[in-house]
């Protein structure tokens with residue numbers, strides 16, 4: 001169960017939407033795909049799902065090369081496009097049966113349609129026409145059609161846009177569950193979503209991948225060997241004494257017992273040993289971390 005993007009480039013006229021993009025996702029991995037507007041996320045997702053041809057490079061699903069004509073490989077992939085195109089005149093069940101028919105589910109159609117209606121929380125709305133549904137429920141229908149043929153790889157283009165906070169949490173929970181057994185790539189502009197769902201974060205900017213790793217790796221990378229720690233003792237400590245700790249470059253008092261320590265390495269253990277050696281009690285010890293928002297800005301505002 002894998003999705004591999006091999007040196008993909010795509011041009012719209014002279015404009016490069018993607019240039020030499022590569023990454024690989026393995027089974028059971030949920031990856032958040034981030035990037036500013038126009039960065040190339042939807043274009044890459046369309047190429048990965050076989051809806052658009054790359055000018056160079058290719059996508060591979062479970063080791064098989066994706067192309068528009070290869071029905072077998074397209075069957076391994078579920079796709080929720082950005083604007084979630086649906087047929088407003090069809091009833092929810094009717095539409096899901098239609099999609100199941102396209103995948104030739106045959107006798108599995110009825111149980112799969114019923115299961116998808118339940119899993120995506122459509123039980124109270126499935127008797128309506130799609131055009132009568134609210135945006136959040138339409139989004140659920142989009143997810144149900146993406147999952148109906150039980151694909152190995154799921155590609156979701158901004159699946160939670162426009163959902164209310166309750167719906168947001170339910171859809172995230174569904175993505176979490178699906179991600180335990182499938183490979184999921186989803187795009188979003190919501191940073192908390194990345195924190196809540198992803199083991200892996202891929203950031204694209206102007207058609208190039210500018211970061212790929214775990215959230216911890218990315219937030220750590222922009223620290224660039226510069227650490228900031230907040231430490232609180234039970235009584236005042238001299239800042240001179242704190243500055244004498246290995247790797248500490250500066251220490252400032254924020255209050256009589258609270259200090260801001262700058263260092264070239266993680267000095268939390270050293271601060272602890274210092275406290276023990278001199279009989280202080282540490283009440284607070286916290287390394288300041290850069291947030292995903294800061295990482296995103298740092299990498300995409302250039």
Ligand SMILES: Nc1ncnc2c1ncn2[C@@H]1O[C@H](COP(=O)(O)OP(=O)(O)OP(=O)(O)O)[C@@H](O)[C@H]1O
Nearest residue numbers: 012016017035036037038039040041042043044082
């Ligand atoms: N059909 C098209 N014809 C011409 N240019 C296009 C077309 N589709 C996309 N582009 C351009 O390619 C670039 C990448 O667009 P894309 O939709 O992939 O970005 P995105 O990261 O999904 O953006 P957003 O977050 O706004 O949805 C943009 O500059 C866009 O204007």
